[in-house]
Amino acid sequence: MSSSAGSFPPDNPQSSPESRYAGQLRAFPWLLVAPTVILLIALTIFPLIYSLYMSLHNFTLGGAKTWIGLDNYRDLLSDRSFWRKTWFTLQITIFAVAIELVLGLLCALVLNKRLRGLGLLRMIVYIPMMLSPLVVAYFWRIMLDGSFGVFTWFAQELGFGKPQWTVDLTLAKASIVATDVWQWTPFVTLLMLAGLQAVHEAAELDKGTRWMTFRSITLPYLMTPILIAVLFRTIDTFKLFEAVYIITQGGPGDLTETLSLMAYTVGFEQSRIGMGAAISWFVVVVINVLATLLIMLMARSRRESVMMAEVGDDE
Amino acid sequence: MRPGHFVKAQATLNVLAPQWPQGPKEQALAAETFTPESGIAVNFEAVNYATLEQRVKLLVEGQSADYDIYDYDSQWLGGFVAAGALERLDTDQFLGNPDTTIQMDSFFPEITSRLVRYPNNEAAPSEDAPVYGVPWSLNAEALWWRNDLMDAAPATWEELRAKAQELTNDSMFGYAVQGGRDADWIISETNPIMWGNGGELWDQATYTAQGILNSDSNKDSLQFFVDMNLVDGSIDPASANWTINERLGALLTGKAAMCLNWAPLFGGVADDPNQSQVVGQIGYAPSPAGSVTTAAMIGCQGTGLNTLSEQKDAAWQYLEWWQSDETQTAMIEDIPSGFVSARTDLQSLATNPWQTVFFEMLPSLRDMWNIPEYAQLLQILQTELNLAYVGQKPPADALDDAALAQQVVLDGSPDNPANA
Numbered sequence: 001m002s003s004s005a006g007s008f009p010p011d012n013p014q015s016s017p018e019s020r021y022a023g024q025l026r027a028f029p030w031l032l033v034a035p036t037v038i039l040l041i042a043l044t045i046f047p048l049i050y051s052l053y054m055s056l057h058n059f060t061l062g063g064a065k066t067w068i069g070l071d072n073y074r075d076l077l078s079d080r081s082f083w084r085k086t087w088f089t090l091q092i093t094i095f096a097v098a099i100e101l102v103l104g105l106l107c108a109l110v111l112n113k114r115l116r117g118l119g120l121l122r123m124i125v126y127i128p129m130m131l132s133p134l135v136v137a138y139f140w141r142i143m144l145d146g147s148f149g150v151f152t153w154f155a156q157e158l159g160f161g162k163p164q165w166t167v168d169l170t171l172a173k174a175s176i177v178a179t180d181v182w183q184w185t186p187f188v189t190l191l192m193l194a195g196l197q198a199v200h201e202a203a204e205l206d207k208g209t210r211w212m213t214f215r216s217i218t219l220p221y222l223m224t225p226i227l228i229a230v231l232f233r234t235i236d237t238f239k240l241f242e243a244v245y246i247i248t249q250g251g252p253g254d255l256t257e258t259l260s261l262m263a264y265t266v267g268f269e270q271s272r273i274g275m276g277a278a279i280s281w282f283v284v285v286v287i288n289v290l291a292t293l294l295i296m297l298m299a300r301s302r303r304e305s306v307m308m309a310e311v312g313d314d315e
Numbered sequence: 316m317r318p319g320h321f322v323k324a325q326a327t328l329n330v331l332a333p334q335w336p337q338g339p340k341e342q343a344l345a346a347e348t349f350t351p352e353s354g355i356a357v358n359f360e361a362v363n364y365a366t367l368e369q370r371v372k373l374l375v376e377g378q379s380a381d382y383d384i385y386d387y388d389s390q391w392l393g394g395f396v397a398a399g400a401l402e403r404l405d406t407d408q409f410l411g412n413p414d415t416t417i418q419m420d421s422f423f424p425e426i427t428s429r430l431v432r433y434p435n436n437e438a439a440p441s442e443d444a445p446v447y448g449v450p451w452s453l454n455a456e457a458l459w460w461r462n463d464l465m466d467a468a469p470a471t472w473e474e475l476r477a478k479a480q481e482l483t484n485d486s487m488f489g490y491a492v493q494g495g496r497d498a499d500w501i502i503s504e505t506n507p508i509m510w511g512n513g514g515e516l517w518d519q520a521t522y523t524a525q526g527i528l529n530s531d532s533n534k535d536s537l538q539f540f541v542d543m544n545l546v547d548g549s550i551d552p553a554s555a556n557w558t559i560n561e562r563l564g565a566l567l568t569g570k571a572a573m574c575l576n577w578a579p580l581f582g583g584v585a586d587d588p589n590q591s592q593v594v595g596q597i598g599y600a601p602s603p604a605g606s607v608t609t610a611a612m613i614g615c616q617g618t619g620l621n622t623l624s625e626q627k628d629a630a631w632q633y634l635e636w637w638q639s640d641e642t643q644t645a646m647i648e649d650i651p652s653g654f655v656s657a658r659t660d661l662q663s664l665a666t667n668p669w670q671t672v673f674f675e676m677l678p679s680l681r682d683m684w685n686i687p688e689y690a691q692l693l694q695i696l697q698t699e700l701n702l703a704y705v706g707q708k709p710p711a712d713a714l715d716d717a718a719l720a721q722q723v724v725l726d727g728s729p730d731n732p733a734n735a
Contacts, residue, residue: 060687061369061372061373061376061398062372062376062395062397062398062399062400062687063397063398063687063729145553145561146552146553147551147553147554147561147565147570148570152553162552162553164552164553166553166555166556167552167553167555167556167705168705169707248556249495249496249556250496251495251496251555251556251698251701251705252555252556252701252702252704252705252707253698253699253701253702253705253707253708254496254698255702255707265694268369269369269690269694270690270691270694271369271372271394271690272691
């Protein structure tokens with residue numbers, strides 16, 4: 001057909017090459033992010049929403065799926081052992097994160113020195129956090145065995161008998177914390193070292209005592225790395241699974257069972273998918289509340305740092 | 316090929332199995348004899364035992380026909396049947412077919428009643444209960460004992476306790492256990508004592524645990540077991556979170572003089588110098604007797620057809636090959652497989668002591684629950700047993716708490732006669 005008499009339908013002014021180009025320009029960013037968005041929806045958002053949907057059902061693998069509303073949550077919140085496990089998870093989180101912060105800071109202060117050989121030492125210090133948590137847990141399980149573990153051997157040699165690291169409740173808790181501290185203190189060290197690079201020169205110019213310099217210069221500058229470390233380590237430790245699953249199996253009894261292990265046990269070993277999803281959602285909510293609080297603290301700390309810098313500039 | 320059955324050439328069967336000692340030999344035999352004869356290739360996927368049960372249930376949930384054959388443990392049977400994972404086999408297409416070479420009456424009834432028939436009451440087994448599989452791997456917990464330290468294996472639990480005390484010294488414990496609360500570790504230690512002293516886990520007919528699990532007899536049995544650890548000191552206290560690996564390791568490295576362990580599963584391991592420091596020093600005896608009877612914990616696995624398989628005839632042909640004289644004989648003769656046959660006519664071929672002890676225990680085999688709720692019942696009891704074992708809770712209280720919690724689960728079961 002000839003188009004000499006004009007096209008039909010009439011030309012849309014928006015379909016001119018310029019407007020098409022403008023449209024393509026507008027669409028291009030969406031095209032670039034589309035794969036990520038699609039993957040995010042498929043791998044994260046949909047499973048998250050679906051798990052919420054499952055948590056509202058009485059569903060055991062192989063059985064019928066029945067809508068029960070919030071009954072799983074009601075049962076969970078009225079279960080004393082659930083609260084005991086929540087408290088234990090919080091205890092582990094508080095102890096592990098606190099120790100990691102102190103040790104991480106101390107390590108960073110040492111590694112921040114300009115001494116020969118420290119570069120190699122830094123690399124060695126970072127190794128634990130590069131290992132798989134599952135592998136680390138197996139190492140520690142073997143080392144902590146109350147019969148043939150290397151720690152037991154040392155304790156015996158030092159005259160402490162045969163401590164039951166994974167059987168005695170107090171020692172079992174300490175063993176879980178120790179494993180987490182061993183693996184993740186390097187991560188805190190890394191964050192602190194990054195922060196220390198920024199304060200290095202300021203600290204060198206100060207003429208006060210070491211403690212005064214640390215308290216009034218180093219520490220304020222480190223507040224942001226400290227809060228970042230607390231944020232990441234709190235989120236991670238509250239989800240702790242591998243160390244507990246491998247080292248104590250949640251025992252003695254279920255006295256060292258964390259919420260993540262409880263979700264796994266209920267959801268996968270007992271096949272009670274609905275209840276397992278409800279436990280997981282509780283963990284998600286708690287972590288989000290903790291993370292929000294920490295992010296608010298971080299924002300305040302940043303504002304104070306900026307103010308401090310401005311005051312310094314004025315002076 | 317079996318008459319009356321047509322199997323398309325170049326078919327491939329997919330088998331989902333646990334990583335089991337007999338797996339490699341079965342695969343090799345299938346490649347050597349089954350595939351050349353039938354034209355059917357067999358692809359094995361052996362997965363970690365701890366994940367297999369959930370894997371099958373998830374596959375069924377997703378209506379998957381990826382696998383044609385599922386190998387399963389005895390306690391999963393009820394859950395798999397309820398989920399629709401296993402094809403019923405006592406039908407005209409399979410066991411009822413006059414041409415089939417598998418005959419249910421060729422197997423030991425003690426095995427089939429617990430391993431392939433469901434539902435079936437262990438206290439009053441029925442030969443008419445529906446069939447969902449055929450035997451795959453047979454085991455029971457026998458007493459592995461140091462024959463260089465003792466003249467004879469203890470015949471009763473009381474004798475074992477006394478002998479364990481006598482043999483305990485600075486470098487060795489008299490007895491080793493798997494005391495962890497995961498899998499079926501600690502319950503495999505306590506069940507033979509409880510059953511042997513006349514106790515039961517539940518009443519299957521009425522779905523009752525209260526008053527049965529926490530009976531006086533069971534409380535005494537658990538106290539006896541705990542005392543071996545906490546009072547006698549004849550068991551390594553580290554065993555409270557040991558698994559099957561540490562228990563066997565303690566025996567094979569000479570750190571323990573006796574332990575219960577599966578037979579024939581680990582077959583020649585004690586006589587393999589690469590794995591054992593006590594070569595030629597291990598004897599095998601039936602699980603000791605209690606004050607009422609002898610009870611040995613069963614550890615058998617079955618194999619069945621995926622209900623959703625599109626190649627059920629080929630899969631059945633494979634099971635026929637599996638149960639044939641040639642295949643079963645080759646498996647029995649392969650020491651690393653640690654194998655005995657469920658076929659009564661092949662019993663005489665199993666001559667190793669770790670094989671013959673299984674048949675000695677045949678009349679005393681017992682199993683725990685195999686209903687869909689078994690995992691919940693298992694974890695409730697194991698948690699309480701572990702607490703008692705380490706002294707965190709008195710044994711009587713532990714069993715009272717376990718019975719109470721288990722009864723809630725049993726009361727809510729759709730299979731509970733009271734809910735019918």
